[in-house]
Amino acid sequence: MQNERLPSECDVIVIGSGIAGLTATALLAKSGLSVVLLEKQSRPGGYFMGFKRKGFVFDSSIQWLNGCNATGFVGRIFEYIGSDYPKCIMSDRIRRYKGESFDYLLTSDPYELRDRLIYDFPAETEGIKRFFEDCKKIGVHFGKLNGCLRANQTMPEIERMIFGIKMLAWAVPVWKYLRISAEKGLDRYFKNNEIKKIFCSEEKFMSIIMPIGWVFVNDLLFPPEGGAEVFVKWLCGKIYNSSSRIFLNSSVKNVLLKNKTAAGVSLSDGRFINSRYIIAACDVENLYERMLPEGAVHSKMIRRLREADLYCSSVTIFIGLDCDASALGLYGELLYLTADNIPRKDHAGGDPYKNSLVIQSPSARDKTLAPEGKSTMTIHCSARIDYGDFWKTDKNMERGKAYGEFKRKYADILIERVEKSFGINIKKHIEVIEIATPVTYWRYTGNRNGSAMGASPTDKNIRNRLAHYKTPVKNLFLGGHWAEYGGGMPMAVKAASNASLMILEKTNKEEYEKLRNIMDFK
CATH class of the missing domain: 3.50.50.60 (FAD/NAD(P)-binding domain)
Structure with missing residues (x-):
């Protein structure tokens, strides 16, 4: 090369x-x-x-993918490049919502979660049913964008006008969801604050309903x-x-x-x-x-x-464990761990004690990622590059001893939160650990502020x-x-x-x- x-x-x-x-x-x-x-x-x-460490294989940042199935536009473009393109993994266990007062699992059949919520919140039955049906409608409706892959800059004027009308017609049914806050969106369906807690970390309502909508149409996949x-x-x-x-x-x-x-x-x-x-x-x-x-x-x-306005960056902890992840209660789904009763904005504010966490064991789905009898685990959260005086780097974001100590302390807090939530001891099983900060992502991608x-x-x-x-x-x-x-x-x-x-x-x-x-x- x-x-x-x-x-x-x-x-x-x-x-x-x-x-x-x-x-x-x-x-x-x-x-x-x-x-x-x-x-x-x-x-x-x-x-x-x-990257690979001692036989453990890690993805730098990818957690899940969409648009990659046979009907999605990523799949269509890749099929055009070559029919031998890698096929994503479909899983039965998709996403787990876990807080201090709740624990729910979204599977490949979203109605299982619907029925569990109806059982726990019978007074909210009508709103729960409407919520899941609207999630399904959103998933189907966004699938219609697959034929709208071209940018209008690639079109002549008349085609651009027709495309604009087509997109306007597409937007009308979903306009009520597109720009509303999570609070306002949830208020349309639920009165009980306990059920709203399940979706406490998202700021936009679309961030709540889209993942469930993608699951309805088999479009939330894993690498x-x-x-x-x-x-x-x-x-x-x-x-x-x-x-x-x-x-x-x-x-x-x-x-x-x-x-x-x-x-x-x-x-x-x-x-x-x-x-x-x-x-x-x-x-x-x-x-x-x-x-x-x-x-x-x-x-x-x-x-x-x-x-x-840029998307923020993230912190990711990559862990190689000396045991099977199932021994720690991890089975391959994306596990969203949140703190109860804090302002919604604090779930992505950078505070390691409050940030919502995404935890998963990729090797629970794909055994090729870890040595036999062992497993991989990642802990991920949103973060800004200016947190903690730019992660204790100098004015040119050069990394020194202070940077290393600061990111290790940050990672320790996140690991301890996961241990406390699950009642497990992760640290005694760690064989490999790497920690990526916004500074890491900035260095490797060149994106301003390490933006994702x-x-x-x-x-x-x-x-x-x-x-x-x-x-x-x-x-x-x-x-x-x-x-x-x-x-x-x-x-x-x-x-x-x-x-x-x-x-x-x-x-x-x-x-x-x-x-x-x-x-x-x-």
Whole structure:
């Protein structure tokens, strides 16, 4: 991989080898274009990058996936790249809601949870039934978006108008759910505050009903056997079976312009490569403020990006246990552990004593992830990069002794909370432990503040039109999660597909039409 010489030119340069950059490269390589994918790290994958310690295999950040089943648009795009794409795992145990006063399990049949709630809260029977039926309707309704994968920037004016009308018609039935708070949404169904506690950590009502809706339509899945990194290996294999190539340890310093048009890049080690097109599947602020010449992007856009509402980052504790996870009461589901009777905002405020936690044992679903008789466990929570004086780093976020001590104390608190909640002793079973903070995620992905998914779909961001594909520089496109609102694998694949489509429209009409039809579910 690294012994190959960087070519002097190619058709397309892709910056960043997260799932978006890899997908865009694979799509364009399939069309016959020569693509060079540049990645500053020593391994590809971004947030899909896994790692191994003493026989234990961990996913860096992926907990669950959607859009990856046979009818989802991720599955459809991957099927187009190759029918041998990794298939996600379906599980009977999906999500467990556990607080100090409740413990409920969402299975692959959501009506089991419905019936349990009716048994425990008989006075709320009518509201519980309406709630679950509305969750099902939401799941089915969002499935209709599978045929709306293309961005309007890929459409001619008349088609764009028709698409706008279609999306407006789609939004009408779900408008009452889209922008209401969790409190207001729950009040529509329930009077008893005890049942509302089950959903105490989410701030938006959609965050409560969407996961249940996805389960109704078999679209809340877990990574394939071997972990999420098998997607990375599969895409890399497709790229290497073409004329395109991936170059690691290759940090882009500048995007080169000729007559205000993207013409190539220079690397931090002094190498250059020319190209006709560039897809930036990387942090957009880094692209606009550091890689492009001053003045290439209007100062108003720079200011809006600096002031954007971003998704927060996270802390993840990766643990290798010397016992089977079932001995500790873990069976593969996502376990959401919450504190009772605290303000909703505190569940994601950064305080390790209050933050809601997501706990799981991936090896309970996939035995290949741990040595025989042993298991993996992860503890995850939302966090900000400025917490605790930037995690006790110095002004340049350099990590020293204070950083290591601070993150270990933070992790100890989270582990002790899990131990207390389950009445178990985790620490005596630990063989391997690694701790990732927002500083870790910032270092490995380059995303500002270690953001998990870029720009959040807030009113301010939408008004400022932060999500976009076409940059102020001709032939330079965004193709990562900054091109869309929201994040995760679906938005990354959507962004990669649309950026690729825009290039194919200019370079290969036949391949453009093939990909367009795939994205339109024709």
